[in-house]
Amino acid sequence: MTHPQDRSGRPDGPKHVVFVTWKAGNAPAFEAAKRLGHHVTLVRSLAMEQSQNVDFDASPYARFVDRVHVLEDATDPGALRECVLAVHARRPIDGFVATVDALVVPVARIAEEIGVPFTDARAAETAKQKNRCREVLAAAGVDTTRHAVVGGFREAAAFAAATGYPVVVKPARGSGSEGAHVVADEERLREVLHRAGDGDAYAAGVLVEEYLSGRFLSAEIGLARGRFLRLAVSERSTWHRHEALETGTTIPAGIGADEHDRVMEFAEAVVGALGLRLGVFHVEVMLGEDGTPRLIEVNPRIMGSCLPNLFTLAGGGDIFELLVRVHLDEEIEPAAPAFSRYATVRWFGAAELTPKPARVPDLGWAAEYGDSLHAFTVRFPDGDVLLPCRGNLGNFGEVQVVHPDRETSIRIAEDIVGRTADLLGIEVTR
Incomplete structure (x- = not known):
């Protein structure tokens, strides 16, 4: 019996989907892949599960997964590559799904090596290296937020003197708001820069940026076979005493249709300029009082925490099924979700x-x-x-x-x- 083939040359039928994650909350994505009739392999990362108090074994994931591989640390590129190549040799992989920042780039590199469609590795690396991301977007004329990687207090103070306080200080590479600060004056800048030498958060450098004001939003968009999928604009809340700390989200955002389109067009321009190629992406945006969107950061993966669940609760549909289909490089017709509630x-x-x-x-x-x-x-x-x-x-x-x-x-x-x-x-x- 023969099967029709998709454009990758693989048989059109049950596929082999490999998830690389330490998030037990991704169980709905495993379930979606099984519901679509696919073979599911999961690669876990024990060190990260333990560091984040994740009890994967207590989650309902097992009945949706055909095979599990538990690595001590999936962020170790050599160990991850060895595991994935063995999985691929046993049963050829048709698609990868990686839902956490630290794993997108390693998975992307392996996917390119074995010829499996995935987010572009170089573009994902650029997205996560925040100063490089801003350089690419500035060159493309997409976003011109002033920024500098600084070697210490004097350089940071010179930047702040040129742009005016407040300024934002953050790790040049990082996620989860860890190590990020909105700095109101020189005394506070000195204190933050002094502490930047402690721990690993600033290992990739200290990035100083101009402060952006307005409405803090995020655009959730997909990219499949060169076509953008506009999923949602969400509104974000922060703690007034430490603006870099996010305290919540509402999906969809309470904004008008024109603002929605402006944010989505900007997010598409960001993803396009970076060349991310394929995936579901989370683009954080500050919508200025003049209506101009400015980039806060772009994450080359689906929105984190419970936000995919909020998307479904609000009436947006099954975003995890969409995620699986995108990463299997399927043809997907763009269709705006019809939200009926606010989550x-x-x-x-x-x-x-x-x-x-x-x-x-x-x-x-x-x-x-x-x-x-x-x-x-x-x-x-x-x-x-x-x-x-x-x-x-x-x-x-x-x-x-x-x-x-x-x-x-x-x-x-x-x-x-x-x-x-x-x-x-x-x-x-x-």
């Missing part, structure tokens, strides 16, 4: 160093919000204290709300965070 998440952690509460309080009171409350979790990390939350990994609580009215969706989520903080008796990021 909001709020994350929270300790505002300052504080003793860890003896226990998680009873959260049963949240049932009064009825069907609007989709999920509510509070889980403290190990140890006797709660460290100040200054990045996405520092959160200990999450609330997901869905409601037909945008303002009500946001209000309920924020009410729940506030009531939880009062019960705990501590100040939280919100």
